[in-house]
Structure formats: structure tokens, C-alpha cells
Amino acid sequence: xxxxxxxxxxxxxxxxxxxxxxxxxxxxxxxxxxxxxxxxxxxxxxxxxxxxxxxxxxxxxxxxxxxxxxxxxxxxxxxxxxxxxxxxxxxxxxxxxxxxxxxxxxxxxxxxxxxxxxxxxxxxxxxxxxxxxxxxxxxxxxxxxxxxxxxxxxxxxxxxxxxxxxxxxxxxxxxxxxxxxxxxxxxxxxxxxxxxxxxxxxxxxxxxxxxxxxxxxxxxxxxxxxxxxxxxxxxxxxxxxxxxxxxxxxxxxxxxxxxxxxxxxxxxxxxxxxxxxxxxxxxxxxxxxxxxxxxxxxxxxxxxxxxxxxxxxxxxxxxxxxxxxxxxxxxxxxxxxxxxxxxxxxxxxxxxxxxxxxxxxxxxxxxxxxxxxxxxxxxxxxxxxxxxxxxxxxxxxxxxxxxxxxxxxxxxxxxxxxxxxxxxxxxxxxxxxxxxxxxxxxxxxxxxxxxxxxxxxxxxxxxxx
Amino acid sequence: xxxxxxxxxxxxxxxxxxxxxxxxxxxxxxxxxxxxxxxxxxxxxxxxxxxxxxxxxxxxxxxxxxxxxxxxxxxxxxxxxxxxxxxxxxxxxxxxxxxxxxxxxxxxxxxxxxxxxxxxxxxxxxxxxxxxxxxxxxxxxxxxxxxxxxxxxxxxxxxxxxxxxxxxxxxxxxxxxxxxxxxxxxxxxxxxxxxxxxxxxxxxxxxxxxxxxxxxxxxxxxxxxxxxxxxxxxxxxxxxxxxxxxxxxxxxxxxxxxxxxxxxxxxxxxxxxxxxxxxxxxxxxxxxxxxxxxxxxxxxxxxxxxxxxxxxxxxxxxxxxxxxxxxxxxxxxxxxxxxxxxxxxxxxxxxxxxxxxxxxxxxxxxxxxxxxxxxxxxxxxxxxxxxxxxxxxxxxxxxxxxxxxxxxxxxxxxxxxxxxxxxxxxxxxxxxxxxxxxxxxxxxxxxxxxxxxxxxxxxxxxxxx
Numbered sequence: 001x002x003x004x005x006x007x008x009x010x011x012x013x014x015x016x017x018x019x020x021x022x023x024x025x026x027x028x029x030x031x032x033x034x035x036x037x038x039x040x041x042x043x044x045x046x047x048x049x050x051x052x053x054x055x056x057x058x059x060x061x062x063x064x065x066x067x068x069x070x071x072x073x074x075x076x077x078x079x080x081x082x083x084x085x086x087x088x089x090x091x092x093x094x095x096x097x098x099x100x101x102x103x104x105x106x107x108x109x110x111x112x113x114x115x116x117x118x119x120x121x122x123x124x125x126x127x128x129x130x131x132x133x134x135x136x137x138x139x140x141x142x143x144x145x146x147x148x149x150x151x152x153x154x155x156x157x158x159x160x161x162x163x164x165x166x167x168x169x170x171x172x173x174x175x176x177x178x179x180x181x182x183x184x185x186x187x188x189x190x191x192x193x194x195x196x197x198x199x200x201x202x203x204x205x206x207x208x209x210x211x212x213x214x215x216x217x218x219x220x221x222x223x224x225x226x227x228x229x230x231x232x233x234x235x236x237x238x239x240x241x242x243x244x245x246x247x248x249x250x251x252x253x254x255x256x257x258x259x260x261x262x263x264x265x266x267x268x269x270x271x272x273x274x275x276x277x278x279x280x281x282x283x284x285x286x287x288x289x290x291x292x293x294x295x296x297x298x299x300x301x302x303x304x305x306x307x308x309x310x311x312x313x314x315x316x317x318x319x320x321x322x323x324x325x326x327x328x329x330x331x332x333x334x335x336x337x338x339x340x341x342x343x344x345x346x347x348x349x350x351x352x353x354x355x356x357x358x359x360x361x362x363x364x365x366x367x368x369x370x371x372x373x374x375x376x377x378x379x380x381x382x383x384x385x386x387x388x389x390x391x392x393x394x395x396x397x398x399x400x401x402x403x404x405x406x407x408x409x410x411x412x413x414x415x416x417x418x419x420x421x422x423x424x425x426x427x428x429x430x431x432x433x434x435x436x437x438x439x440x441x442x443x444x445x446x447x448x449x450x451x452x453x454x455x456x457x458x459x460x461x462x463x464x465x
Numbered sequence: 466x467x468x469x470x471x472x473x474x475x476x477x478x479x480x481x482x483x484x485x486x487x488x489x490x491x492x493x494x495x496x497x498x499x500x501x502x503x504x505x506x507x508x509x510x511x512x513x514x515x516x517x518x519x520x521x522x523x524x525x526x527x528x529x530x531x532x533x534x535x536x537x538x539x540x541x542x543x544x545x546x547x548x549x550x551x552x553x554x555x556x557x558x559x560x561x562x563x564x565x566x567x568x569x570x571x572x573x574x575x576x577x578x579x580x581x582x583x584x585x586x587x588x589x590x591x592x593x594x595x596x597x598x599x600x601x602x603x604x605x606x607x608x609x610x611x612x613x614x615x616x617x618x619x620x621x622x623x624x625x626x627x628x629x630x631x632x633x634x635x636x637x638x639x640x641x642x643x644x645x646x647x648x649x650x651x652x653x654x655x656x657x658x659x660x661x662x663x664x665x666x667x668x669x670x671x672x673x674x675x676x677x678x679x680x681x682x683x684x685x686x687x688x689x690x691x692x693x694x695x696x697x698x699x700x701x702x703x704x705x706x707x708x709x710x711x712x713x714x715x716x717x718x719x720x721x722x723x724x725x726x727x728x729x730x731x732x733x734x735x736x737x738x739x740x741x742x743x744x745x746x747x748x749x750x751x752x753x754x755x756x757x758x759x760x761x762x763x764x765x766x767x768x769x770x771x772x773x774x775x776x777x778x779x780x781x782x783x784x785x786x787x788x789x790x791x792x793x794x795x796x797x798x799x800x801x802x803x804x805x806x807x808x809x810x811x812x813x814x815x816x817x818x819x820x821x822x823x824x825x826x827x828x829x830x831x832x833x834x835x836x837x838x839x840x841x842x843x844x845x846x847x848x849x850x851x852x853x854x855x856x857x858x859x860x861x862x863x864x865x866x867x868x869x870x871x872x873x874x875x876x877x878x879x880x881x882x883x884x885x886x887x888x889x890x891x892x893x894x895x896x897x898x899x900x901x902x903x904x905x906x907x908x909x910x911x912x913x914x915x916x917x918x919x920x921x922x923x924x925x926x927x928x929x930x
Contacts, residue, residue, distance in 0.1 A: 002487075004487070005484075005487050008480060008484050009563070009564065012481075012560070013563070015476050015477050015480070016556050016563070018473055019540060019556075020556040022467075022470050022541075023539050024895065026543075026898060026901050027541070027542060027543060027874065027875020027876070028875070028901075039518075042514070046514065049507070049510060049511065052507070064557055064560045064561045064564060065555075065557035065561065065799070065801070065803055065804075067588060067803070068561055068565075068587050068799065068800060069586075070564050071564045071567075071570055071573070072564075073573060074488050075484060075487040075488055076487075076492070078491075078492060081572075081573070083572070084567065084568055084572065086568075087568020088567045089568070091481050091485040092529055092530035093566070094484070095478045096530065096533055097793065098474070098481070098559070099474065099529060099533070099535050099536045100533075101554050101558070101559055101562050101747055102549065102552060102747075103549055103552020103553060103745070103746065103747070104548055104741055104748060105536055105748075106748075107546075107548070107549065108538060121534075122532070123532060123533075144613070145791075147787065148609070150786075168773055168774050170771075172767075172778040172781055172787060173786055175767060175769045175778060176769070176781060177786065178769065179767055179768070179769040179783050180620065180784065180786065184769075184772075186773075187772055187774055277568060277569070280568070282567075282747070282792050282793040282794065283569060283570075283571075283790065283791040283792030283793065284609050284749070284789065284791060284792070302640060302641055302644055304644040304649075306633070306640070306650060306652045307652055308633055308652040308653075313640060313641070318644050318645050319645065321610075321612040321616060321641045321645065322638055322641055324749065325749055326610075326741060326748040327552075327741055327747050328562065328748065328793065328794075329749065329793075332793075335529055335530040335532075335533060338530055338531060409492065410492020411492070412573075430489065432491055436492070436493075
């Protein structure tokens with residue numbers, strides 16, 4: 001780790017030690033002993049900061065709690081890991097997390113009716129209203145990951161043996177949510193461009209009806225899938241679902257938080273997003289937004305009555321199991337939200353950057369893009385069997401030579417050792433970083449005598465509009 | 466906020482800004498512009514630290530992300546809030562959170578078979594094994610809160626209309642987990658000391674059989690309940706459940722992480738604990754530990770096959786919905802774990818401190834303790850109708866006068882405005898703090914002419930053994 005980054009962490013940690021002194025102290029102030037400890041820590045902190053400023057010193061702290069390495073991938077490297085890019089915390093989220101990390105930190109001012117989404121200090125109630133409005137839906141709840149949003153919906157709508165239409169590229173968590181509720185997935189085939197079309201969805205619904213004698217109870221489709229991040233015909237699919245009067249769940253795990261999502265325009269009955277995947281939030285976090293029609297059913301409050309005590313907990317929602325994200329997860333989401341609302345307005349720029357990088361990769365002879373091209377997303381699946389893998393065949397490090405070369409250049413997040421088909425994500429990288437990683441891949445190719453074409457095929461793609 | 470605490474936060478935040486510069490920079494190092502920004506931030510940081518050291522200056526940062534207050538309850542006050550005490554992060558957990566806050570921070574080295582509990586870097590696999598061993602159970606999984614542990618169990622064992630035996634003091638999340646699975650709760654009555662006995666549990670099982678013609682499918686009882694934190698006859702109840710061959714879920718939301726829990730000695734088939742309530746972890750987090758007999762069923766892996774693609778995600782567990790806590794939540798739990806393992810060994814001391822405080826409260830004429838007494842837990846329900854409430858009746862601030870008096874003395878976490886029955890938790894407070902809050906309550910009583918007896922009734926309780 002660079003000594004400056006190391007010392008930044010050490011300074012943060014030393015301040016947490018100082019904070020610990022205040023936590024242990026009486027409200028009357030520090031005791032002499034605590035004051036001495038404070039002075040000592042301050043002296044330590046100053047020394048760390050002197051090193052930080054000068055770029056000098058050696059690492060003093062290498063483990064947290066004696067077991068955990070300091071994670072400095074985001075400070076040290078350009079991280080192109082496919083699912084991590086849009087989950088990186090904003091600086092404000094990191095500050096919120098410092099302040100609100102403790103267990104039930106959201107609950108200081110929890111008053112009647114004692115439910116997370118009703119808390120007004122901090123402004124959790126307003127945040128819920130904003131979330132729903134932002135997605136153009138009627139209700140929103142935060143959930144421990146998109147998968148828990150799927151589960152709430154399937155558990156509400158799906159009975160044993162019911163069919164749920166999903167994409168042939170459905171994420172595994174959709175399979176599990178359906179299975180968990182006792183249902184059966186029915187996959188819509190892709191067209192020859194790996195796209196789920198409205199037409200194919202209608203056909204699948206017909207097939208299910210013919211096969212089972214019943215309509216599917218839910219259509220659940222990813223706007224951009226996790227494999228190729230191809231854009232599927234989501235609005236048309238919504239329309240089809242409604243023609244059959246089947247509720248439609250829009251899986252926005254790869255859209256909510258990075259691009260504008262308008263639930264009503266899409267015709268979504270449910271919009272599900274992921275906090276840790278696309279909303280710059282701590283895991284597990286996510287959002288489930290619901291329209292007016294399905295909110296009462298999905299967010300039904302408990303009807304259970306204690307047989308003996310006659311106790312009822314009427315305000316608590318069965319599928320949410322009451323409160324959901326009672327601490328740092330939610331606060332990180334809230335702190336990132338202003339930046340998230342702003343960044344979705346610049347999605348076109350993210351797409352241009354994605355295309356710029358992919359275009360460079362395509363200049364490396366033998367490279368292919370398996371995702372739709374030009375790219376409409378920052379996540380892409382590429383095939384370098386005809387380029388980087390040709391080197392791996394004869395390299396003593398096999399496919400790891402590519403990882404080695406990338407790491408040397410400060411790039412991480414590729415699937416270590418993979419030189420055939422693999423995924424990457426350029427989300428949130430500055431143009432400088434995009435140029436840097438593009439040049440790095442071209443440079444590695446040239447180093448191993450893989451021809452690199454001079455001119456991009458689609459320069460128009462990444463020009464400023 | 467005290468200026469020193471304020472400046473501690475500002476220094477932490479300034480360091481996060483500095484960290485942001487490294488995050489934005491190329492791997493080749495800071496540009497001239499970034500270097501200038503870095504210098505400026507370092508200068509700012511030094512000024513903050515000078516203020517921190519001298520206790521001077523004025524607040525510069527009052528909001529995070531323009532919306533969130535800085536939460537400094539733990540630094541500024543003694544917090545006796547009933548559910549927050551044992552969820553406060555350890556210093557190491559706060560460091561881990563700084564390092565591992567980003568979305569999918571656990572997944573850098575996720576390799577086949579791609580499941581959270583199999584990741585060895587950081588040592589998540591080992592942590593799972595340690596957790597199971599520590600609870601003397603066979604398997605453990607981390608879950609987004611104890612409630613999600615209940616849900617995994619009820620969804621596995623409970624079918625529509627099935628009965629689940631719970632305590633007449635069962636937490637609402639147990640009600641919801643049963644309702645969510647389609648079951649019905651059947652409450653065991655309390656004895657005259659507000660204790661759930663083994664005998665009453667046996668009787669309830671018999672009653673359910675007589676009433677429904679079927680045995681309950683699950684017995685789910687809290688070791689210490691959330692209302693009184695009374696200790697229930699958990700081992701006897703486990704034995705009874707087994708006599709009827711009914712699986713037994715031990716709800717350790719108020720024990721796992723604060724006292725030693727031995728699942729096998731208790732006869733638990735399931736042990737559920739809460740990370741944010743009792744394991745010094747970020748919410749939502751928890752643990753579900755299972756014995757050999759029920760692990761295969763509860764942790765069954767997916768059997769769903771895509772009808773078209775024939776895709777299977779065989780390693781993923783249906784009730785976990787695959788991976789659970791993919792980031793800071795889990796890492797905070799892991800970082801606190803060494804301290805948590807140590808602190809459970811000192812539970813007797815926590816109980817002594819609890820009794821010391823309650824004993825002081827009982828010296829204030831008219832005060833009662835509604836929980837069992839002497840206390841066996843740090844959470845206690847008290848009744849001050851005969852003491853502090855007599856003042857509230859004629860005070861212009863009504864019950865808020867007590868909150869005002871406590872806040873003035875640096876104590877928070879009481880239910881604001883409540884002067885009749887309310888709960889508090891002394892967990893983790895030093896003896897100095899215990900003496901301080903005890904004196905504060907006595908002092909407030911005296912100020913309002915409520916007689917305070919000189920001698921404690923049970924001084925023996927809090928003596929060092």
C-alpha cells in the first residue's frame with residue numbers, strides 16, 4: 001500500500017481510538033488518566049499526519065482487530081470489478097457511516113407508531129417518500145438487498161406450484177425468491193441478440209397457460225441483466241404483462257441508482273433496486289417500490305393476535321418483518337442519495353465512457369464483446385479468447401499473467417486468471433481513468449505482440465453529444 | 466456538542482475527504498491539482514486537530530450530506546437506551562467499517578463455489594466455523610437481523626395453519642415470522658413471577674394438541690424477553706420440546722454476544738442472535754446457528770432448474786437467498802467478535818452493575834422494579850409511578866422534566882417523557898458510569914423532594930464475588 005494511503009487509514013483509526021476515549025469518559029469530562037491518554041493519542045495522530053503529508057514512515061497498523069487486512073482497493077487501484085462499481089460509497093456516505101455505525105443508530109427518536117419508515121429524526125420518513133417519488137411509484141420501503149425485495153413480492157403473490165415468468169438471463173436470487181415461495185420459474189427465451197423481447201414474453205405467458213392451464217402469477221424481468229448487461233424490452237414487457245393482468249416486477253438492480261427509472265412509464269407494479277450494487281450504500285441494502293394497486297397487499301400489516309394475551313402489533317408489515325435497515329446501511333443510503341439523484345442524470349456520459357473503453361478493447365485483435373454493442377451500460381462481458389488468451393496458452397502464469405500486468409498498472413477487479421470470457425464495469429471512472437485503463441490494456445497487448453489497430457471503429461460513440 | 470467531540474468528527478470527515486482524493490486519483494499518483502487539494506485538506510486537518518487538542522474553535526460541519534446531524538450520543542452522553550447498549554460498535558468494528566464500508570466489500574476474493582460463507586479472504590469461512598463452535602452448534606450463518614433467522618426457520622418448518630408455541634412475552638418479530646410462513650402463534654402463559662416455565666410450555670403443547678388435533682411444529686422461546694428481560698426456563702423448555710419431538714428455537718437476541726450461550730447444553734435445535742442488538746455490529750445483522758439434525762433442511766440448497774436454460778445454482782441456500790451480509794455489516798461483526806468472545810466471560814460483572822443501579826433506584830421512595838429482582842440482566846423495566854411520576858403530575862414540563870434533568874447530567878436513552886413504566890439498559894457501562902447514573906437519579910429525586918433511603922437493600926448483589 002502507498003504510505004500515504006496507509007497513513008490516511010492510520011490517522012482515521014487513531015481518531016477512532018480518540019473517539020473511544022470520549023465514549024468511555026463520564027459526561028463531566030476526561031479524567032486525568034483519560035486526558036493523558038488523549039494527549040498521547042493526539043501526539044500519535046500528529047506523527048501519523050506528518051508522515052501522511054511527507055509521504056514518509058512505515059506501516060504501523062496492518063490488521064484490524066488482529067484479523068482483517070485494511071481494504072484499500074479503491075484508494076490504491078482502479079477497480080473494474082463487475083458488481084462493485086456503483087456500490088462504492090460516496091464520501092458523504094462514509095461520513096454518515098462513521099457517525100451512525102452503532103447497532104440501532106436510527107432509533108434514537110423512534111416514537112409512535114414505532115416503525116422505521118415513520119421516523120422523522122433523522123429524516124427517514126421523508127427519505128421513503130422521496131424514494132417513491134424519485135422512482136415514480138406510490139410507496140417505497142428499504143430492504144436488506146434487492147433479493148429481499150423479490151422475496152417480499154413472491155411471498156405475497158406466489159402460491160405453491162404457481163408459475164413466475166423470468167428472463168433466460170434471470171439472476172439467481174430471482175430463482176431463489178420464487179423457490180422460497182413455492183413457485184416455479186418459467187424462462188423467456190432470448191432473441192439472437194440476447195435480448196428478452198415483449199413478444200417472446202407474451203409467447204412464454206401463452207406457453208405457460210397452455211402447459212399448466214393457468215396464467216403465471218408474476219412477471220419479473222431485469223432491465224439490464226447481470227450477464228451481458230443488455231437492455232431488455234422492459235416497457236413492452238410491462239405492457240404485455242398488463243394485457244394479461246399479471247403483475248410486473250421491474251428488476252432494477254443494475255439501473256436504480258445509476259440511471260433514471262420511471263416506474264409508471266415502465267408500467268411496473270414493483271420496482272426493485274440494490275443499495276450495495278447501484279446506490280452507493282453499505283450491504284445489505286435495497287429498495288422495493290410499489291404502486292398503489294399492490295401496496296396494500298404487499299405491505300399488509302400484521303393480523304396475528306396472541307391467543308392468550310390478545311397482543312397485536314398492528315402497524316408492523318408482515319413482509320418487511322417490521323423494521324428493516326435500522327442502522328448504518330440505511331444511513332449510508334440516505335447520505336449517498338443526493339449524489340445518486342444527481343449522478344443518474346449523467347448516465348449518458350457513463351455509457352460513452354463504457355463505449356470508449358470497449359472500443360479500445362476491440363482494437364486489440366481477436367477481442368470480442370459478448371454484450372450488445374454499442375454498449376448501453378457500464379457493465380460488459382467481453383471475450384478475449386482470440387487476444388489475451390492466446391498468450392495465456394504459453395505463459396507460465398497462464399491466465400494470471402494478465403492479472404499480473406493489470407495489477408502492476410494499478411488495475412484490479414478483473415476475474416483473476418480469466419482470459420477468455422469475463423466481465424468488467426467502468427461505472428463512475430473519470431475520463432482520465434478511462435483513458436488510463438484503455439491505454440493499459442492496449443499496452444499489455446502490444447507487450448505480448450497482440451496487434452492493436454490504430455483507429456477505433458466507433459469513435460462517434462464516445463464523443464460529447 | 467463538546468467542541469472536542471465535534472472536532473474529532475470533523476477530523477474524521479476531513480480524512481475521508483483526503484481519502485476521496487486518493488480514490489479519484491490515477492494509480493500513477495496525484496496530479497498537480499490533486500496534490501494542491503491534498504495540501505489544502507492536510508492544512509485544514511491540522512487546524513482541526515489543533516482545535517481538538519486545545520478544545521477551541523467553533524463547529525464547521527453540522528450536517529452530513531446536507532441532511533444528517535452528526536450522531537454523537539455515545540461520545541457525549543451515557544446512553545441507557547434499552548436496545549442500543551450491546552449493539553454499540555467496538556473501536557475495532559468502527560475501524561473495519563471505515564475500511565470495508567463500500568457495497569460489496571467482502572467479495573474481492575470470492576471464488577468458487579461463490580458463496581459468502583465460503584470466502585477465505587477476509588476470513589469469513591473461518592468466522593462462520595468459529596461462530597458455530599462458540600455457540601456449540603453445528604452450523605452457523607449470518608443473517609440480516611435475528612428476525613431473518615426466525616423467518617428462515619419458520620419458512621422451513623411451518624406450513625399453513627400450523628401452530629408455533631411462543632412466549633406470552635414473545636417479541637413481535639416472532640409473531641411476524643410465524644405469520645409470514647402461514648402459521649399461528651400459541652402463547653405460553655407466564656407464572657406469577659412473569660417467567661415462562663417448562664411446565665407451562667408442556668401444558669401449552671398439550672392444549673394445542675387438544676385444540677387442533679396436532680402438535681405444534683416449533684417451540685420458539687426467548688431466553689430473556691424484551692419486556693422485562695426476565696430469564697425463562699430455557700433448558701427445561703428445550704427438554705420439554707424434545708420430549709414431544711418438536712424442534713426448539715432458542716431466541717438469544719438478548720444473550721448471544723453478551724453472555725455465554727451453549728446451544729447443545731440448552732438443547733436448542735436453532736440458536737438465533739442479533740448483531741445490532743447484542744454483538745456490537747452494524748444493522749441489520751444477526752446469526753442463525755443450527756444443529757446437525759436441522760441444518761440440511763433449513764440450509765437446503767436450491768433445487769430450481771430453469772425450464773428453458775436448465776440453469777441451476779446448486780450451492781445457493783434457499784432460505785438465505787444466497788449470500789446475506791456482503792459488506793460492512795458482516796465485517797463489523799467479525800471485527801467485534803474477538804471482543805465479544807471476551808466480554809461474554811464477564812457477564813456476571815454486568816449483572817452486578819445492573820443490580821447496583823436498580824438497587825439505587827429502589828432506594829428512591831416509591832420506585833419499583835417490574836422485572837425479576839435481583840436482576841439477572843442489564844436490561845430492566847422499572848416503574849417510577851410512585852416516585853418520579855408524582856413530580857410529573859404537577860410539573861409544567863410533565864414527564865419531560867425527568868428527561869431534562871437527565872440530559873443536563875449527560876444521560877440519555879430513557880423514553881423521553883415517560884415517568885411511569887419504562888426500560889433501561891446498563892450494559893457495557895463502566896463502574897464509574899454506573900455510580901454516576903445512580904448518583905444522578907438519586908440527586909434528581911432529592912432535588913424534587915422524593916425521599917431517598919441511605920442504605921441499599923441488597924448491597925451484597927453488586928459486591929465483587
